[in-house]
Amino acid sequence: MIHYTCDRCKREIDASCETRYTVQIEVQANGDSNRSDFDEDIDHLTELHQILEGIADDDFDFQLSEANHRGSYDLCPDCHRQFLKNPLGRDAVLALGFSNN
Template sequence: MIHYTCDRCKREIDACHETRYTVRIEIQASSDPALADFDEDIDHLTELHQVLEGIADDDLDFPLSLPAQIVRYDLCPECHQQFLKNPLGRDAMMAIGFSNN
């Protein structure tokens, strides 16, 4: 028999009698093309051509982009409601309150 535990409150979830919620988060690196540094003296088409030739020569032995990270959490019904109210946990971070030293 599979046992589930809420990843937030650590309470055991009885999958036969209550709903178990699964939160799946995908994290990817992203960049804003508008903020990229472009040098007017560089021939970008030539550079792109060289990169593509290198890919063909290497037979795609390396990833073209960073892989996404996927994390999964199981939540009980009570923690599911709390997660929906505050998915990033901002209230907890604001309540810490550091001094102005």
């Protein structure tokens, strides 16, 4: 039998009597958003050459792994409801409740 655990609260999910939700997240780095794709002043061949030269650099592998992410996460029904209320976790910072010293 396969055992599932909620990736948010770490509670075991009993798939025989409750629903297991799977959240798939894919993050990709987006190029310069101020630049138009149809800008004729850009030399695309030179740009491609620079990218290919950068592949040999060790820094390129680090930047690529930091910029792109793909993951699949299991959620129990309670965590699924919480996720749908706040998928980006925006309110989490406000909920910390720092003192005013």
